[in-house]
Amino acid sequence: MKRITILGATGSIGQNTLDLIGRAPEEYEVVALTGGQNIDRLAADARRFGARLAVTADPSRLSDLRTALSGSGIEAAAGPEALCEAARRPADWVMSAIVGAAGLAPGLEALEQGATLALANKESMVCAGPLMLEAARRHDARILPVDSEHSAVFQALIGEDSSAVERVIITASGGAFRDWPMEELAHATPEQAATHPNWDMGQRITIDSASMFNKALELIETKEFFGLPADKIEAVVHPESMIHALVGFRDGALMAHVGPPDMRHAIGFALHYPDRKPLPVERLDLVALGQFTFRPACETRWPALRLAREVMAAGGLAGAVFNAAKERALDGFLDRRIGFLQIAEVVEEVLNRLSAHPGHIDADITLDNVTGADHLARVRADDIMNEMRI
Ligand code: NAD
Ligand code: MG
Numbered sequence: 001m002k003r004i005t006i007l008g009a010t011g012s013i014g015q016n017t018l019d020l021i022g023r024a025p026e027e028y029e030v031v032a033l034t035g036g037q038n039i040d041r042l043a044a045d046a047r048r049f050g051a052r053l054a055v056t057a058d059p060s061r062l063s064d065l066r067t068a069l070s071g072s073g074i075e076a077a078a079g080p081e082a083l084c085e086a087a088r089r090p091a092d093w094v095m096s097a098i099v100g101a102a103g104l105a106p107g108l109e110a111l112e113q114g115a116t117l118a119l120a121n122k123e124s125m126v127c128a129g130p131l132m133l134e135a136a137r138r139h140d141a142r143i144l145p146v147d148s149e150h151s152a153v154f155q156a157l158i159g160e161d162s163s164a165v166e167r168v169i170i171t172a173s174g175g176a177f178r179d180w181p182m183e184e185l186a187h188a189t190p191e192q193a194a195t196h197p198n199w200d201m202g203q204r205i206t207i208d209s210a211s212m213f214n215k216a217l218e219l220i221e222t223k224e225f226f227g228l229p230a231d232k233i234e235a236v237v238h239p240e241s242m243i244h245a246l247v248g249f250r251d252g253a254l255m256a257h258v259g260p261p262d263m264r265h266a267i268g269f270a271l272h273y274p275d276r277k278p279l280p281v282e283r284l285d286l287v288a289l290g291q292f293t294f295r296p297a298c299e300t301r302w303p304a305l306r307l308a309r310e311v312m313a314a315g316g317l318a319g320a321v322f323n324a325a326k327e328r329a330l331d332g333f334l335d336r337r338i339g340f341l342q343i344a345e346v347v348e349e350v351l352n353r354l355s356a357h358p359g360h361i362d363a364d365i366t367l368d369n370v371t372g373a374d375h376l377a378r379v380r381a382d383d384i385m386n387e388m389r390i
Pocket of ligand 1: 009
């Protein structure tokens with residue numbers, strides 16, 4: 001039996017993971033499930049899968065969780081330290097599917113106990129890629145990518161000589177505003193941004209797809225995960241979301257990974273790795289699809305992509321600052337404190353202000369430094385959003 005923990009079990013990736021596990025429950029033992037505000041979902045899944053521990057991120061919801069689990073014998077806990085405790089419980093496979101930088105510390109804990117970490121939480125790689133890889137190396141643990149593009153690259157590289165890789169191309173759907181005129185973007189609302197043409201995902205990543213911050217994070221994630229120089233990594237808009245990534249080799253060949261936009265493929269690949277087992281995803285009818293199209297990923301339309309290049313060039317804590325500023329600016333957009341186009345303006349301004357002070361970005365990537373940079377970037381983002389309102 002494979003011992004499984006799911007960090008972020010109540011979210012979109014977490015629920016897709018449980019969908020796969022629920023199809024063969026006899027093969028898995030669920031150690032811990034974690035969630036946030038959705039206590040009913042967390043408790044129901046903990047009961048259904050016989051988890052030993054259920055953790056909510058919010059300490060003020062602990063008594064609700066205890067009530068929801070009463071009589072089940074399932075242990076309940078709450079707060080950031082309890083999330084780390086869940087990740088530390090011995091398990092063979094841990095899904096990292098918390099959204100945001102909050103996923104970093106529990107993911108590191110899972111690596112430190114030697115578990116295989118299925119990494120949906122791209123923010124961990126963006127903020128602290130070298131720390132993640134070093135923890136995996138030191139504890140003989142493995143990190144498997146779950147982001148669809150990175151799973152696609154990983155699969156295209158199986159059996160290949162990595163020194164023969166000339167370029168990696170990750171695809172972007174273009175998000176909710178792909179076909180909107182530029183001048184209308186300033187008035188886009190959170191509700192409009194939170195609809196996705198192809199993928200069914202959590203609210204925050206869906207809005208990040210509309211702003212292309214998701215792709216910006218993924219460019220950085222590609223650099224960190226596969227150890228590639230930034231100039232070998234490209235993004236292209238592919239509205240159909242059927243090709244997830246392509247790897248170009250020095251003989252000119254491009255190996256593409258093609259499949260329906262269903263995260264259960266990347267999750268299932270990581271769950272069964274190194275085996276390839278049957279998965280309940282649609283089989284594509286290429287003739288019915290007819291064609292795949294591509295457009296440039298324009299850095300004027302999507303300044304997040306330009307900022308990602310700057311972050312990759314800067315290195316150090318730039319990724320942590322970039323991500324935290326984006327998380328805070330996204331909060332500001334969701335609270336209607338700033339407009340859609342101002343998300344990128346806030347992030348750029350935070351990067352500019354922190355770059356002006358030696359030591360804020362050009363420092364070693366330690367967990368303390370990443371946490372400090374994350375905090376400072378959020379404070380600066382709030383300052384900038386307050387200035388914008390005047
Ligand atoms: P989601 O919002 O649907 O779920 C997030 C999960 O994290 C929930 O369980 C929530 O309770 C928990 N959570 C939220 N804030 C938390 C905090 N501060 N501390 C601890 N737990 C917290 O998000 P999602 O779409 O499932 O995405 C999860 C991660 O996977 C993100 O990093 C996202 O970028 C990545 N990802 C998602 C998809 C997708 O299809 N949804 C695809 C690729 C990558
Ligand atoms: Mg992705």
